[in-house]
Amino acid sequence: MTQDAFEDLLAANRDYAETFELGGFDGVAHAGVAMVTCMDSRIDPLRMVGLRPGDAKIFRNPGGRVTPQALEALVLGVHLLNVHRILVVPHTRCAMASATLAELRERVGESAGQDASWQSFGVVTDQKAALAEDVRSVRSHPLIPDTVAVGGFLYDVDTGLLDPVA
Numbered sequence: 764m765t766q767d768a769f770e771d772l773l774a775a776n777r778d779y780a781e782t783f784e785l786g787g788f789d790g791v792a793h794a795g796v797a798m799v800t801c802m803d804s805r806i807d808p809l810r811m812v813g814l815r816p817g818d819a820k821i822f823r824n825p826g827g828r829v830t831p832q833a834l835e836a837l838v839l840g841v842h843l844l845n846v847h848r849i850l851v852v853p854h855t856r857c858a859m860a861s862a863t864l865a866e867l868r869e870r871v872g873e874s875a876g877q878d879a880s881w882q883s884f885g886v887v888t889d890q891k892a893a894l895a896e897d898v899r900s901v902r903s904h905p906l907i908p909d910t911v912a913v914g915g916f917l918y919d920v921d922t923g924l925l926d927p928v929a
């Protein structure tokens with residue numbers, strides 16, 4: 764392993780552990796919240812809704828899409844981890860919604876110096892329509908009961924505001 768690449772992070776982790784206060788925590792979502800959002804580094808999923816570690820289950824992927832794995836996480840969250848509110852949160856200026864599949868493959872291919880046309884990317888052409896569809900697929904999942912509140916929100920990475928969409 765290239766240990767050097769992680770040195771600063773491991774040093775920071777030792778500092779973190781010195782004042783670690785989350786030990787002995789259980790894994791349930793104390794605020795009853797689960798969020799599906801993008802991997803984008805501009806998103807701070809807990810703080811953007813006033814939550815802290817221990818409060819919510821967070822599932823992230825490119826685009827913040829409700830994929831089969833996201834549904835798997837939500838079903839577990841609802842039945843085993845105290846989740847009763849689900850937010851689906853894509854965001855403005857997302858790479859997955861501003862490039863075509865061909866463009867992404869071309870850019871990755873250039874970076875990799877080899878063909879990337881076989882790589883799948885979940886690009887989105889209409890972000891609000893995709894969000895509505897994703898929210899529908901959570902609401903209509905047979906293992907997610909109607910008592911669970913499900914909302915779709917577009918996060919604005921320039922203002923920090925959540926815009927209710929679905």
Ligand SMILES: [Zn+2]
Nearest residue numbers: 801803826857
């Ligand atoms: Zn994104």
